[in-house]
Amino acid sequence: MDYADLFDEGLVDLEVDFSSQEEIFELISNVLNDKGYVENSFKSAILKRESEFPTGLATETMKIAIPHTDVMHVRKPFIYVAKLKKPIPFLHMGTDDDWVDVENIFVLGIKEPSEQVGLLSLIMEKLQDKQFKKNFNTIANKQEMVVYLKKNFGSEDQ
Amino acid sequence: MKKVIVACGSGVATSQTVASKVKRVLEEKKVRADVQAVDIKSLENYIKSSDVYISITKNTKEYDIPTLNGIAFLTGMGIEQETQKLLDLLK
Numbered sequence: 001m002d003y004a005d006l007f008d009e010g011l012v013d014l015e016v017d018f019s020s021q022e023e024i025f026e027l028i029s030n031v032l033n034d035k036g037y038v039e040n041s042f043k044s045a046i047l048k049r050e051s052e053f054p055t056g057l058a059t060e061t062m063k064i065a066i067p068h069t070d071v072m073h074v075r076k077p078f079i080y081v082a083k084l085k086k087p088i089p090f091l092h093m094g095t096d097d098d099w100v101d102v103e104n105i106f107v108l109g110i111k112e113p114s115e116q117v118g119l120l121s122l123i124m125e126k127l128q129d130k131q132f133k134k135n136f137n138t139i140a141n142k143q144e145m146v147v148y149l150k151k152n153f154g155s156e157d158q
Numbered sequence: 159m160k161k162v163i164v165a166c167g168s169g170v171a172t173s174q175t176v177a178s179k180v181k182r183v184l185e186e187k188k189v190r191a192d193v194q195a196v197d198i199k200s201l202e203n204y205i206k207s208s209d210v211y212i213s214i215t216k217n218t219k220e221y222d223i224p225t226l227n228g229i230a231f232l233t234g235m236g237i238e239q240e241t242q243k244l245l246d247l248l249k
Contacts, residue, residue: 006172053167053198053215059233070168093172094229096216113170120175 001115003122004154006079009146010035013082014139020086021050028080028107037109046107056090056100062127063100065090066120068108077116078109080142081149083137095140104136119153127151161246162193163208164228165215169197172214172232178230180212183241184248191248210247 010031018024029043056065079139087101106123110116126132132152139145162180166173172186173195196204198215199225203212214228224247230236 049167055172057229057233059235066171068168068171071170081163093232094216094227108171110170113174116171116180117174120171120232121179128234 001077001112002155003079003116003119004025004150006109006119007081007146007153008035008076008078009142011037011078011080012142012145012149013080013081014036014142014145015085016082017085018088021090022047024088024105025050028082029104032078032080032107037074037076037078039073042069045069045073050090054091054093054095056092056098056102057124058092058094058100061130061133062078062104063087063102064104064106064127065100065102065125066106066108066123068110071111071113074109074111076109077111078107079119080107080109081105082107083143102143122153160191160209161207162191162210162212162244162248163201163204164193164195164212165198165201166195166228167198167215169195169200173197173228176212176214176228180244183231183237183244187241187245190249193230199227205245210244212244 025047032038046069050067055067082105087103089099090098090102092098164173164177177193177195211225212228214226226240230240
């Protein structure tokens with residue numbers, strides 16, 4: 001699987017202003033549903049999954065969330081990228097009391113776990129790469145962002 | 159061969175990623191072990207036959223086998239420390 005194919009201009013939000021996790025999942029699920037990426041069950045599944053097994057991740061250089069859910073709720077694989085205008089608190093993975101002010105969200109549409117196994121490591125790697133992070137933070141145009149992400153995550157670049 | 163089990167909520171993304179990272183780390187260190195990713199619901203079935211449990215979720219119960227912090231292998235924060243613990247456990 002070429003990870004470049006997972007990105008779509010319609011699945012990118014830049015400088016988007018949300019006030020809660022619920023609002024984020026509501027909007028993202030609706031877009032994914034309209035575009036045929038997910039089943040109707042996706043919205044409730046991803047909300048439930050996030051509350052049971054939170055996906056916030058913080059390192060010295062990044063604060064992100066990587067929400068995802070079981071393959072049965074996904075019709076075709078994707079990555080939804082949302083750069084938030086103001087941070088939204090997510091619980092850190094593996095905790096029930098450590099909140100992370102998340103700046104960027106990567107919703108992972110996993111359909112073929114064995115083919116997509118490198119994806120999460122690649123996201124981590126890229127976001128800890130200074131040059132990538134700088135460009136990612138700067139790009140304010142959806143089309144430009146998708147081109148940039150495809151280039152960086154595509155197999156040609158591997 | 160010793161067996162390492164990695165579990166996350168659905169077994170589709172995080173545990174797979176951590177398992178693959180752990181495999182790579184062990185290969186580099188020339189340590190042979192069987193590393194497997196499972197979802198948290200199946201954990202009980204695997205834990206009896208495993209030597210080390212790498213956890214990514216909040217532990218609601220204690221297991222009889224040594225447990226390591228899997229998030230270190232995901233983010234790279236504290237990975238040296240967890241790797242050393244793993245190597246010691248697999249000796």
